[in-house]
Amino acid sequence: MAHGQMSETARTRSKSQQAYHWIQERIAGGEFTPGYRLVLGSIAHELDMSVVPVREAIRRLEAEGLVTFEQHVGARVAMIDDSQYRQSMEALALLEGAATALAARHLTADDLRRARDLNRRLVESLDDFEPHLFTSLNHRFHAVLFAACPNPRLLALVDAEWVRLGHLRDSTFSFVPGRAHESVREHDALVDLIESGAPLADVERAARGHRSATLAAYLSHEHPDEAPAAAGVTTV
Amino acid sequence: MAHGQMSETARTRSKSQQAYHWIQERIAGGEFTPGYRLVLGSIAHELDMSVVPVREAIRRLEAEGLVTFEQHVGARVAMIDDSQYRQSMEALALLEGAATALAARHLTADDLRRARDLNRRLVESLDDFEPHLFTSLNHRFHAVLFAACPNPRLLALVDAEWVRLGHLRDSTFSFVPGRAHESVREHDALVDLIESGAPLADVERAARGHRSATLAAYLSHEHPDEAPAAAGVTTV
DNA sequence: CCTATCCCGACCGTATACGATCCGCTCGAG
DNA sequence: CTCGAGCGGATCGTATACGGTCGGGATAGG
Numbered sequence: 001m002a003h004g005q006m007s008e009t010a011r012t013r014s015k016s017q018q019a020y021h022w023i024q025e026r027i028a029g030g031e032f033t034p035g036y037r038l039v040l041g042s043i044a045h046e047l048d049m050s051v052v053p054v055r056e057a058i059r060r061l062e063a064e065g066l067v068t069f070e071q072h073v074g075a076r077v078a079m080i081d082d083s084q085y086r087q088s089m090e091a092l093a094l095l096e097g098a099a100t101a102l103a104a105r106h107l108t109a110d111d112l113r114r115a116r117d118l119n120r121r122l123v124e125s126l127d128d129f130e131p132h133l134f135t136s137l138n139h140r141f142h143a144v145l146f147a148a149c150p151n152p153r154l155l156a157l158v159d160a161e162w163v164r165l166g167h168l169r170d171s172t173f174s175f176v177p178g179r180a181h182e183s184v185r186e187h188d189a190l191v192d193l194i195e196s197g198a199p200l201a202d203v204e205r206a207a208r209g210h211r212s213a214t215l216a217a218y219l220s221h222e223h224p225d226e227a228p229a230a231a232g233v234t235t236v
Numbered sequence: 237m238a239h240g241q242m243s244e245t246a247r248t249r250s251k252s253q254q255a256y257h258w259i260q261e262r263i264a265g266g267e268f269t270p271g272y273r274l275v276l277g278s279i280a281h282e283l284d285m286s287v288v289p290v291r292e293a294i295r296r297l298e299a300e301g302l303v304t305f306e307q308h309v310g311a312r313v314a315m316i317d318d319s320q321y322r323q324s325m326e327a328l329a330l331l332e333g334a335a336t337a338l339a340a341r342h343l344t345a346d347d348l349r350r351a352r353d354l355n356r357r358l359v360e361s362l363d364d365f366e367p368h369l370f371t372s373l374n375h376r377f378h379a380v381l382f383a384a385c386p387n388p389r390l391l392a393l394v395d396a397e398w399v400r401l402g403h404l405r406d407s408t409f410s411f412v413p414g415r416a417h418e419s420v421r422e423h424d425a426l427v428d429l430i431e432s433g434a435p436l437a438d439v440e441r442a443a444r445g446h447r448s449a450t451l452a453a454y455l456s457h458e459h460p461d462e463a464p465a466a467a468g469v470t471t472v
Numbered sequence: 473c474c475t476a477t478c479c480c481g482a483c484c485g486t487a488t489a490c491g492a493t494c495c496g497c498t499c500g501a502g
Numbered sequence: 503c504t505c506g507a508g509c510g511g512a513t514c515g516t517a518t519a520c521g522g523t524c525g526g527g528a529t530a531g532g
Contacts, residue, residue: 014485059252063296063299064299087387091387094330151323153324154330250515252515310483
């Protein structure tokens with residue numbers, strides 16, 4: 001920032017947006033854990049602004065489902081309990097599956113190479129298993145595959161769901177380490193499928209099934225008593 | 237409202253929420269058409285409150301995609317152009333298809349009867365075709381079918397997409413009246429499928445295909461030149 | 473007559489102020 | 503000792519105030 005501000009209009013994000021990003025980062029980074037109380041005044045003071053922009057930011061986060069708000073009580077980071085986790089994963093399976101299928105025909109050879117490379121790094125990370133790194137790479141792998149989806153609305157929904165799962169997504173592989181090995185194999189199969197020009201329905205089924213399987217692994221590990229049918233939209 | 241206000245805490249919605257609902261109704265009702273300029277001060281004055289709650293309401297509407305916001309310029313009702321319409325319909329096909337499939341096993345005989353009844357009214361309305369009524373009944377018909385979906389998150393996404401399409405959804409059947417006849421036949425087939433206990437995959441495919449077909453009809457009517465493959469997620 | 477510049481009004485963004493509500497703690501009665 | 507009423511601090515909800523930014527119309531020059 002040698003010259004202070006550059007294109008003043010584009011560079012100067014409004015304070016509401018500053019607050020929004022600041023809070024979102026803390027939530028995504030796990031610094032604000034679920035249930036954490038978001039006090040307007042404190043945040044405002046921390047960010048050196050008044051409460052008004054902070055309120056707006058929190059309202060937006062509320063609309064996105066990241067925080068809950070109670071009248072005259074305030075906001076707290078949304079508690080994603082097991083059932084909500086399951087619901088979001090189910091939705092993500094759907095959305096990501098479709099996005100991946102729609103993107104399949106638009107992937108370049110370079111994209112596929114990058115996907116394979118990321119999966120290679122995933123395999124390597126299996127030895128010295130680090131949930132956070134694994135999750136991050138996993139996200140990037142899938143992002144490469146569905147990013148080319150020509151439907152921005154769908155992409156927005158997919159992203160929103162990823163954000164919503166937030167830090168929680170780490171835990172899937174922390175809790176069920178065995179799932180990670182199976183996961184990377186499915187990744188390879190998925191890329192093969194896409195590369196071979198398989199019918200989009202097959203690609204969608206594979207991508208959806210992949211995530212549903214992760215969910216199922218989590219559920220059967222956390223709630224061994226529940227009927228396996230709970231996995232839900234594995235139907236298609 | 238003989239007694240003015242009842243349980244003050246539950247009944248007294250905060251002014252932000254008042255503003256939110258007030259604006260949303262106007263948008264849904266078509267009073268505020270796409271592109272309409274939402275001036276904070278005017279709305280605040282109209283609702284007899286200050287601009288602060290109105291700003292919050294508009295922020296929330298922005299997060300939901302109903303209005304767009306530009307720095308130092310203000311908010312206006314989101315322009316849903318053709319491409320966005322297509323994208324939302326595609327997303328809705330996905331989400332509603334899955335929600336309908338997941339709900340299928342939970343539908344009571346009464347639910348199915350209500351669905352058939354609504355479709356009967358749809359058939360009747362075909363004679364004296366009234367787009368708005370038809371669309372409304374159409375929504376209620378589908379709502380009956382997917383309301384029993386055990387995944388609230390999915391339902392929320394479906395609802396959000398319906399709201400997003402808003403008034404625009406009227407136009408589908410206004411523009412392509414022929415589609416309405418085909419639509420009600422598909423409705424019957426869909427209910428039959430559910431009632432017969434067909435595999436969920438079949439239900440999902442049928443429900444998704446139904447909406448994709450509506451989209452395709454719209455597209456081929458509006459843009460006869462485009463490749464029909466544009467219909468998108470008809471794949472599964 | 474057409475174009476570029478300047479100025480002004482409308483509106484947005486944020487700060488500050490103040491009343492309202494909730495939650496936890498103290499204190500007294502049983 | 504237990505429990506309910508009352509009080510006070512913390513925090514929210516909204517109003518008002520003021521400086522900043524944008525867009526359009528008047529004005530001067532070509």
